[in-house]
Amino acid sequence: MALADIEIFGAGIFGLSIAYSCARRGCKVRVVEKRQIGAGASGGILGALAPHAPHNWNAKKQFQFDSLIMASDWWAEVTEIGGIDPVYQRMGRFQPIANAHALALAKQRQAAARKNWDKKAEWQIIEADGDWMPQSMTGHAIFDNLSASIRPVPALQGLSAAIRSLGGEICEGQTEGEGADILIHATGHEGLQRLRSTLGADIWQGEKGTAALLQCPHTGPQQIFAEGIHMVPHSDQTLAIGSTSERLHSPANNQALDIDDLIDRAKEIVPAIKAAKRLHCWTGIRPRTSRRLPLLGPFPKRPGHFIANGGYKIGFGLAPLVGEVLADLVLTGHCRIPHEFLPSSTIDRMVTD
Numbered sequence: 001m002a003l004a005d006i007e008i009f010g011a012g013i014f015g016l017s018i019a020y021s022c023a024r025r026g027c028k029v030r031v032v033e034k035r036q037i038g039a040g041a042s043g044g045i046l047g048a049l050a051p052h053a054p055h056n057w058n059a060k061k062q063f064q065f066d067s068l069i070m071a072s073d074w075w076a077e078v079t080e081i082g083g084i085d086p087v088y089q090r091m092g093r094f095q096p097i098a099n100a101h102a103l104a105l106a107k108q109r110q111a112a113a114r115k116n117w118d119k120k121a122e123w124q125i126i127e128a129d130g131d132w133m134p135q136s137m138t139g140h141a142i143f144d145n146l147s148a149s150i151r152p153v154p155a156l157q158g159l160s161a162a163i164r165s166l167g168g169e170i171c172e173g174q175t176e177g178e179g180a181d182i183l184i185h186a187t188g189h190e191g192l193q194r195l196r197s198t199l200g201a202d203i204w205q206g207e208k209g210t211a212a213l214l215q216c217p218h219t220g221p222q223q224i225f226a227e228g229i230h231m232v233p234h235s236d237q238t239l240a241i242g243s244t245s246e247r248l249h250s251p252a253n254n255q256a257l258d259i260d261d262l263i264d265r266a267k268e269i270v271p272a273i274k275a276a277k278r279l280h281c282w283t284g285i286r287p288r289t290s291r292r293l294p295l296l297g298p299f300p301k302r303p304g305h306f307i308a309n310g311g312y313k314i315g316f317g318l319a320p321l322v323g324e325v326l327a328d329l330v331l332t333g334h335c336r337i338p339h340e341f342l343p344s345s346t347i348d349r350m351v352t353d
């Protein structure tokens with residue numbers, strides 16, 4: 001087998017996005033996957049591409065925002081090259097406003113969005129109205145027109161098809177590559193676990209997450225985020241739901257919610273989905289670093305090796321820009337990665353914290 005220019009370990013959303021961005025620039029790439037494409041956190045069913053709140057602006061929010069803004073064109077090109085549609089849709093999102101405090105905060109965030117979102121997208125307080133609107137105690141909700149969705153499995157299939165049509169290889173069921181000058185480790189929560197022993201820093205905190213897919217004939221077009229629950233309508237009359245936290249508690253008895261409770265709670269929040277039927281559930285482990293920041297850049301003390309990890313809850317939203325900044329770094333040496341995402345910065349901070 002011929003040597004690749006770049007070998008990437010892990011065929012999740014990070015590894016495949018980087019492989020695609022490098023192949024798109026004419027590199028010969030090989031992806032080496034221990035199991036099969038999408039075997040890790042990326043093989044799920046939710047696919048929310050949703051922004052963080054636009055206040056308390058920081059490098060992570062800016063990076064995520066830039067990635068969400070470029071996502072439409074980036075995925076359109078993946079679709080054109082690979083011929084598989086990941087069903088990207090920029091449908092916006094409703095978030096009910098629960099009380100006077102949340103309303104005051106929403107007003108601050110609306111003002112912050114005007115400044116930080118640079119007129120590229122909107123975050124607005126609106127009247128909470130209509131069948132698809134979640135119940136709102138204040139009669140108001142937030143609508144943002146930046147939130148989008150994608151189908152995770154077709155997205156991975158589409159990237160894989162695009163990589164292959166650009167001459168790249170994807171080798172499944174392997175952990176050993178054939179050799180390349182540049183090696184990128186995009187191995188999800190297992191990779192973070194291994195880094196803990198390699199680098200002597202406690203950077204790994206994988207976090208379990210569960211989502212459910214419901215058959216749901218009556219959905220609206222927008223995504224909903226309410227009481228920590230994401231609801232993402234897909235175009236085939238299904239609705240994906242998932243929580244932001246495994247520690248979500250029932251307001252009634254303060255017990256942890258399981259997936260059936262979560263579905264029941266979602267039905268209370270949005271009565272329009274009362275008749276929805278559960279199709280299946282999916283559980284994965286989010287690659288969470290202890291500082292909840294992505295870990296992107298040169299592998300400390302290993303020349304020619306790079307890390308792309310720490311996508312945590314927003315790996316699909318970050319993926320287009322992760323692909324492009326890693327391609328910039330490994331192919332041109334130009335670093336557009338925020339300083340706090342660099343492995344060297346993370347590890348230095350942990351040692352001095």
Ligand SMILES: Cc1cc2nc3c(=O)[nH]c(=O)nc-3n(C[C@H](O)[C@H](O)[C@H](O)COP(=O)(O)OP(=O)(O)OC[C@H]3O[C@@H](n4cnc5c(N)ncnc54)[C@H](O)[C@@H]3O)c2cc1C
Pocket residue numbers: 009010011012013014015032033034035036037038039040041042043044046047048049174175186187188189190191208209210211242282283284285286287308309310311312313314315316317318
């Ligand atoms: C329930 C749930 C819901 C989520 N919802 C969303 C959402 O709506 N929107 C969003 O943006 N994000 C979401 N996320 C987060 C997102 O799924 C992750 O951030 C993302 O999938 C991480 O991608 P990754 O490529 O870094 O890791 P993974 O997808 O875990 O990929 C790592 C790959 O590396 C392989 N591997 C491991 N070790 C080796 C080795 N030694 N050699 C070769 N290969 C190896 C693994 O088999 C795996 O395929 C969700 C996560 C969960 C669990």
